[in-house]
Amino acid sequence: MSIEEFKEYVKGRCPLDTEEIHRFMDEMSDRARRVTFRLNTAYHTPDEVRGLLSELFGYEVPESLRLFPPFYTDFGGNITVGEDVFINACCHFQDHGGVFIGNGCQIGHNVVFATLNHGLPPETRRHTFPAPIVLGKNVWIGSNATVLQGVTIGDNAVVGAGAVVTKDVAANTVVGGVPAKFIKYI
Template identity: 45%
Template sequence: MRRKDIFERELAGELISPEDPEYIKIAKRITSAQRLIAELNNSYHSPQKVRDFIARLTGTQIDKTFFLLPPFYTDYGKNIRIGKNVFINHCCEFLDRGGITLEDNVLIGPKVNLITISHPTQPSLRHSTYCAPITVKNNAWIGASASIMPGVTIGENAVVAANSVVTKDVAPNTIVAGIPAEFVKMVEEGDQQQRQMV
């Protein structure tokens, strides 16, 4: 039976040690991503040029409806998947080694953190890492400076209020807020108050 490579093992949530013989493969991808990010962030680029950078970073085709305001930060890039009509505001940080999926019509506010990677609490293993994916479903909105933790799914049409820290899944059509984020109310059509929350 074929042994999984380090990329497959990481995406499967296995503990990855920096002493792993294959870790150099991850390190090379990180270095490549940092070069692209430095180029993206250090001068002006047209919206199409920004899309081109993100396509190179992710290794995927990026829809013409995608819009991102640099600067943008990521440790890795290859595990980001972006749908149609997605907007990412400036100064966002995506740690995507565990996989980040933004479905169609997603809005990401400024300074949002999507974190798919963590460390064990045991001191002897502290430098190792493990990952879990983040999925943001269709038409969800993540407010300014919110942080989404590993393994979280943000449901369709959900709203995450500004400065929230989300540690568990958010149900569709709900608004959550706080640290840790908790249910506030359901999203309702025509509700103008929800717009003031994020």
């Protein structure tokens, strides 16, 4: 299976339940660990960080991308970032289903993006079901927030620190415990 075939498959939100898919996911996980271990275990200049992220994501990331390691992902090949994106330290991207980050987004410390979920009945619990996470332009995700599979967050929205986002967030809105002093800027 190729990364292109996998990405096309997960667009259909079909269960990840075959031996071929599991083998491919294991290979991608091994690859992601090799790159993130290098990223996270030594100092790197911003250019070196972007070089490692380009290797991990499978394309040349924008020169305007800023990311503070450590950074964690268990797949790495289904993350797309726009221009002028900032990702703070200790973020976890479970990107099998796709993580799409628009231009100008800011992502705080310890943010988790989880694009997979398990079936609830015992007979499907071993299977995972992918769905993408999509951030519009200029989205701010506060520290320790978790965004779950299938969520789209509209342009200019703010997700407060510690929030758990399970449903789409409309553009120009605030969810979670964002201090009032920030609301006037939206």
